[in-house]
Amino acid sequence: xxKLVITLLGLLFSFTANAYVVNTNGFEFGSSWxxxxxxxxxxxxxxxxxxxxxLTLNMISAQTWSGIGASTIILEELAGYRHNTTFGWYDTAxxxxxxxxxxxxxxxxxxxxDFGSMLDIxxxxxxxxxxxxxxxxxxxxxxxxxxxxAIFEIAELENxxxxxxxxxxxxxxxxxxxxxxxxxxxxxxxxxxEPGSMSLLGLGLLGLVMTRKRMKTDx
Ligand SMILES: [Ca+2]
Ligand SMILES: [Ca+2]
Numbered sequence: 001x002x003k004l005v006i007t008l009l010g011l012l013f014s015f016t017a018n019a020y021v022v023n024t025n026g027f028e029f030g031s032s033w034x035x036x037x038x039x040x041x042x043x044x045x046x047x048x049x050x051x052x053x054x055l056t057l058n059m060i061s062a063q064t065w066s067g068i069g070a071s072t073i074i075l076e077e078l079a080g081y082r083h084n085t086t087f088g089w090y091d092t093a094x095x096x097x098x099x100x101x102x103x104x105x106x107x108x109x110x111x112x113x114d115f116g117s118m119l120d121i122x123x124x125x126x127x128x129x130x131x132x133x134x135x136x137x138x139x140x141x142x143x144x145x146x147x148x149x150a151i152f153e154i155a156e157l158e159n160x161x162x163x164x165x166x167x168x169x170x171x172x173x174x175x176x177x178x179x180x181x182x183x184x185x186x187x188x189x190x191x192x193x194e195p196g197s198m199s200l201l202g203l204g205l206l207g208l209v210m211t212r213k214r215m216k217t218d219x
Contacts, residue, residue, distance in 0.1 A: 020047045021056045027150065030178030034078045040150055040164035040180040043076060057152035057162060063138045064092050064122045067159070069190040072100055073110040079167050079182035082106070084129035087185060089113065092120045092138070101185075103129045118192060123149075125183060127167040135165070144172035150180040159189040 022041045029039035044057055070089065079085070084103035090096060100111050115121060125148075127133040135148040142148050148170065154160040165183045168176035 019054055020044050021054060022152070023056065023058045024150075025059045027059055028178075029150075029180060030176070032179035032181065033177045034080075034179060034181070036078070038179070038181065040184060043181050043184065044152070044162065044164070047075070053156075055157070056155040058155055060151055060153045062151060062153070063136075064120050065159075065161075065189045066118065066120050067115065067189040067191050068118050069112065069114045070121075071110070071112050071188045071190070073186050074101060074105060074107050074183065075162065075186055076107055076181060076184040081128040081167050081182065085167060085183055086126045086129055087123065087183060088125075089115070089121050089123050090136070091115075092122055095141070097124060097134075123163060123185075123187065125149075125165050125167060127182075133169070135167070135169075137163070143169055146170035146172065157188075159191060160186065161189075162186050 022045045024041050029041060031037075032039055072087075074087075077085070082103075086099050086103055087101040087105075088097050088099040090098065098113070100113060101109055122137040124134055124136045127135065135142055137149055137151065139145050139147045146169070148166050150164040150166075152162040152164070154162065163185045164180040165185075166176050166178055166180045167182035170176045170178065
């Protein structure tokens, strides 16, 4: 029984690398016009988290989230528009915008947001601070349905994502450099705590222990 518990704990807390592993799942980035001349996947693979542990970033197509709030931090801004571009969240029912970061906010700026209730939300940027340039995590809201943000799920952390924005209108493939690093933001979605989740985990362990004991008795 002790061995079983130790093995489970080991799986929960073991990390293997010291940098981020980035899986783009076949998505192709362009050649960046910015200095440094890197795409978002290269930049993210060089990141380290607070503990120096490695994390796995899987690119996903999820474009909206459900939650009661969020924690956000700007990881990087590399574009010419970086002094003016704003970032915020919107209620998908109304598309009403709520600014989180102003253009003056820069790398390292963080914020905690309360949605006011359980909502379906997305995130947006206003490139160069111009509302008419607005780009959304829901690509069907963008001109030509363009994907203006690369969204990565952090595999080892709950409800944690990294958004890498391309701030030039891709214009159906005729614009932008597709480097998706003009603004890189990490977000953690706050969800309603599930009081039963810990006791369910406990029941699962108990089930495993009981099965093993029964096998021993049979043998
Ligand atoms: Ca800025
Ligand atoms: Ca770009």
